[in-house]
Amino acid sequence: MTSSGRETTLALVRESLEQGLSAQRGRAVALRELNPAHNDYGSSFAVARLRAVLDDGEPLAVVLKDLNPLHQSVEARSVRRTGLGRSRRELWMYREVLDSEGLATPRLYGHRWEPKRGLLWLLIEDVGPERLSRVGEFDLWLAAARWSARLHLALKDLAGGEAALMRHDIAESRQHAAQITARLAEVSVEQRAVIRRALELHDEFVDTLDEQPWGVIHGEYTAKNIVVRRGSPDRQIAVLDWETVAHGPLYRDLADISAGDWTRERRVAMWRAYHDQYCRDSGRALAWDRFFREVSEVALVRAVAWLAWWSRENGRHIVRWVDELRRLTTQFFAPAK
Template sequence: MRYAPLKERAPGRSLPTNLIRNQLLPHVAERRPGTQILDIRRAPAPYRSSWWLENLSLALDDGTVYHLVLKDLATTVPGSRTDQVKPRAVMNPDREPWVYQTLLEPSLDGSPPFWGTGFETDGGESCMFLERVEGVPLSEIGDFDAWLAAAEWLGEFHARFQGRPSPGGPLLHHDQSLHEWWFQRAVSYRGTEAFLGLESVHRRALQEALRTEPTVLHGEFFPSNILVEDQGGRYRIRPVDWEMASFGPPSWDLAALTSGEWSLRDRTQMILAYGRAAETAGSPIPPLDGLQRNVTACRMLLAIQWLGWGPSWVPPSPHRYDWLEDARSCAEEL
């Protein structure tokens, strides 16, 4: 794919339907040889993202209907300011399609089936097609069992890749240089006074996090990026939005899931659910106090990353939280 600068979609602008049809023809031919596309119905996707999303309903001449999501990998939603605050050093439009093609298995992990990528006409920016899956964001679910199910899913997913070399590709790698860069970026935006006493603790948090055996990470395992399908009392977890997929400490994803104003009891319950699932799947898990400390270290690193996104950026509502106070709170625990 061509690596183009991010841009904000102009109001009222959308990809021509004929262009979408042409991009989808080879994917339809692969799945339903000999069929033709009769109709494409389009609607804005109901869930918020920094990237432009559309729901597509594809009607074929044999009566088959496919429900897809089009995700524009180079164009952001008006007002999101993603093009201004997402550092190009960590953004790569090749990453998410690569993860779907290379690492994810819908039958195992509930991920949306990947159809393929396409290109826009005005400069060659890329877009991606996925099958639409059932579910609502975890952030909208009050049943704590759904949160425990997400923690269990995460433990099983991490266990599949732990103990193996990095898959490579365009994955981010959580190493010392990346997190030192995030800290300096946050300081440059917020001022040195805001981080008094935190730099040395940040170094300790980084050492603690990097002691663990790395694995493939979602990268932004926040509740708003986790779709949950209620299957009659059993929750199926379907993470989406893999733009920040990476290789690093497992507790990074667990820190994202348990971020926010949780009680110690509830956070501990999610950590325990994660540990049991990972251990059952064959992954070595430290004792609870060690795992909690590692999650706290990653929560601090995560808070610093949020503070480093941009000088005046306000996170979307699911992530609107006092991240500086969270960093200080984690520092006290460490």
């Protein structure tokens, strides 16, 4: 981008921030300073970190998320459509749904929605760079599991509205299994055995997903989408990337956050943290045995779904999710002796 182009962009960002902050605070707000920090890809979309100073001297750390699907990362463009559905969904969540105080999600400072000019910006609080995926403190993973229970209760009465929430149904799960079955010849004999066992289990209980609790879920509640807030005991984590919000099996988010190279004990500890938080906040008792079985099943269905995204060029992805299927079948679906 040329120097004049950067200046024009910063002027538009300044205008969007001043308009958004003025509307939120009920008074005219002007920016004394606005400076770029650095750019990167926070998820699928490009993000820019900005540092602002308001007219009263208040510092403001801002993230500009570019929601233009044509500006997604190369990897994201290869697997996702370039329509505006995901972008509209995320903007709607920040503007109409998310409670930054109650859920500690990033605050919305402003936005710009001009599709004809390709300007689709979300301006939110910069909650920091430390992703949970790079943190080994297990207490924070437990906090993330508990947070997902709070989210599900907070969104239990949410209607789709203009955002047209996606729906993750049985047909989608069956499609993932079919995609994998068609490509079994591309993996090793050892991997094939693991996948076939997982697909057998998948077929046994995929039709029961509709009998599980359903609700509004984040959709990709992975550690890469969670930022750790240091020094904030009551706001330990902040969850990002709301373009994937959807209707689906409620425990899908829990399956996502507890996926990985965990022992059975630690994975179950995360499930227990969710269970206890949900029961405490809802005032309802969830039978542990049934909950445990349903989460186990969703976890396997979810791992099959992630594996379905494989490509021949991404061997690490295949290894990762075949290993996850191996762990799940061994830890939770081993034949009784």
